Amino acid sequence: KMDEVRHLDWGKCDWFHPKPSVMRKVYQGSSHYTISMGVIQPGHVPGPHKHDYEQSVVILKGKCDFHVDDKVYTFDADLDKDGGLCFMTIPAGAMHWIENPYDKPVYNMDIFFPKRTADREESVEVR
Template identity: 35%
Template sequence: MDIHEIDWSKMQWKQIRQGVEQKAFSGDGATVALHRLMPGHEPKPHSHPHEQIAYIMSGRLRFHIGDEVRDVGPGGLVLIPPNVMHWGEVLGDEPVLNLDVFTPKRPEYAA
């Protein structure tokens, strides 16, 4: 059995673009990514073939998912279906810390 383990507290944040940072961990079938989004970051509409579940740990994020909009705060979860255009924008002055789960895994995020 091959057990894959990391310590996120020792892992450096990877800057994805201005105002967006990430730490990621992948298994054989799923990827978990910790994202830190700063107020004023440039939202980037995108889609991907992965189902995504986003859990907001701190801050507030306005999700645009297809034609729908949802404001989500700490403790909130949102499901983003595969191949649906989506993006998020930080609400207020507090950075957002969110945990995303993707299935199938995202090899480009792999740690």
């Protein structure tokens, strides 16, 4: 149960750079889930990974290939065109990764349930 309203303006937060080809901002405002926004640069191919929590993915803008277990899902989203978002839910324990072999950045949002804290420090408003 939440006992207070929490808010964070990502426009006032600096980007965190976990890798040269990835930028990220994180919101830890709930005790139940984590929200992370990322920008994946062209050419980015991280290693396959899995974790013990469910991950919902929203591709906001750009084209990417999302690998889950033995399948590849190609998304091409543009929020500015009729709300053209792409969604995916990845079960806990599924091997997955995002790849951007295309020529423009991909903007995505991840929602992790239950909360992911080990490598997702909350962004801080600095402006």
